[in-house]
Every structure is written in structure tokens, then in C-alpha cells.
Amino acid sequence: MHSTIVRIQNVFGFFTTVAFFVAFFTALSVVLYPASPTATVDVVSVKVIKGRPQYYSSKQQEYAFITFDLDADLESLYNWNTKQVFCWLSVVYGGGKGTKHVSARLPSSGTH
Amino acid sequence: MDQLQTLFDGYIDFEGQKLADRLTNVLLILSGLIAWIVGFVLQDLRYTVYIGLGGTALTFLVVVPPWPMYNKHPLTWLPVDYDDKKEKKGH
Numbered sequence: 001m002h003s004t005i006v007r008i009q010n011v012f013g014f015f016t017t018v019a020f021f022v023a024f025f026t027a028l029s030v031v032l033y034p035a036s037p038t039a040t041v042d043v044v045s046v047k048v049i050k051g052r053p054q055y056y057s058s059k060q061q062e063y064a065f066i067t068f069d070l071d072a073d074l075e076s077l078y079n080w081n082t083k084q085v086f087c088w089l090s091v092v093y094g095g096g097k098g099t100k101h102v103s104a105r106l107p108s109s110g111t112h
Numbered sequence: 113m114d115q116l117q118t119l120f121d122g123y124i125d126f127e128g129q130k131l132a133d134r135l136t137n138v139l140l141i142l143s144g145l146i147a148w149i150v151g152f153v154l155q156d157l158r159y160t161v162y163i164g165l166g167g168t169a170l171t172f173l174v175v176v177p178p179w180p181m182y183n184k185h186p187l188t189w190l191p192v193d194y195d196d197k198k199e200k201k202g203h
Binding site for chain 2: 007
């Protein structure tokens with residue numbers, strides 16, 4: 001601690017140590033707040049249309065329009081250490097003969 | 113210019129160094145503790161970050177500059193003994 005530079009180094013070094021422990025105990029305290037989110041999804045209507053990706057393309061594809069009701073309670077996910085909540089909608093549908101079930105995930109992440 | 117150099121060097125005596133070391137530990141641990149408690153009680157990480165960083169800035173201001181309170185016990189050097197030097201030269 002004999003010169004200014006040494007004092008700066010010591011203070012900063014101890015600050016990083018203290019910051020680490022504060023962050024550690026913050027993360028540990030989250031255990032007291034278990035998350036229990038709920039969600040219900042009701043499909044209202046499914047429409048399958050044959051169309052093209054661009055007006056002049058020759059490739060024809062099937063397009064599905066799904067209307068659904070979503071009721072989700074994500075309040076319990078938000079504790080004091082929450083920085084980002086990641087949620088997604090998963091669509092499972094059957095194909096034609098000989099194809100297996102496939103699912104598409106549409107993620108959306110929101111920041112607190 | 114010499115005064116600026118002394119200020120930049122920031123030398124302090126041994127008692128001052130002990131005081132600076134103790135102040136560093138006390139202030140930083142206190143600010144970390146208070147930051148965590150306030151954040152946990154109010155369930156808002158912003159309080160933790162602001163109080164923690166503010167306490168650290170305060171610690172820097174208190175400990176780093178060579179304040180006069182760190183120079184209250186300067187070293188007393190013995191006076192130079194010129195007779196001794198003359199005797200050694202005649203070796």
C-alpha cells in the first residue's frame with residue numbers, strides 16, 4: 001500500500017473478489033424462489049393452403065395458418081436475479097403416409 | 113513539478129499503509145454486504161449493483177489519494193554522521 005498505484009491495484013483486486021461473492025450468494029438465493037410457470041394452448045383453427053414463396057417462383061409449398069389461444073403465467077420466473085426469460089411454442093404435427101411426427105419450435109426471449 | 117511527482121507517487125508511512133489496508137477491507141466488505149441485503153429484501157438487482165459500485169467508488173476515493181491522515185507517523189531518520197565516513201575513507 002506504499003504508493004498510489006499499489007493502492008489502486010489492491011482496492012480493485014479486492015473489489016473483484018467481493019463482487020464475485022456477492023454474485024455467488026445472489027445466484028444461491030434464487031433457490032428460495034422455485035419457478036412454477038403454467039400455460040394452456042387451445043388450437044382454434046388450422047388452415048392449410050398451397051402457395052408459392054415468391055410470386056414468380058415455380059416451387060409450390062404448403063402453408064399452415066394456425067389460430068390458437070395462449071394463456072400463460074410466467075410471473076414466478078421473475079426473481080431478482082432474472083435477466084432474461086426464454087419461452088417457446090412447440091408445434092407437433094403429423095405428415096402424410098410414411099412420415100414421422102415433426103415439431104417446430106418458435107422461440108421468443110424477453111428481457112426483464 | 114516535484115510536488116506533482118510526489119502527489120502522483122503517493123507515498124505514505126507504514127501506519128498509514130496499515131490504515132489504508134484496513135479501510136479497504138472494511139469499506140469493500142461493508143458495501144458488498146449492504147448491497148446484497150438491500151437487493152435481497154427489495155428483490156431488485158439494481159440496488160445491489162448501484163450500492164456495490166457506489167461503495168467501491170467511495171473506497172477508491174478514501175484509500176487511493178495520499179490524504180494527510182496517512183502521513184501522521186513519518187519515519188524519523190537518524191542524522192548523518194560525517195565523522196564516521198571520514199574514518200572509513202582512510203581504510
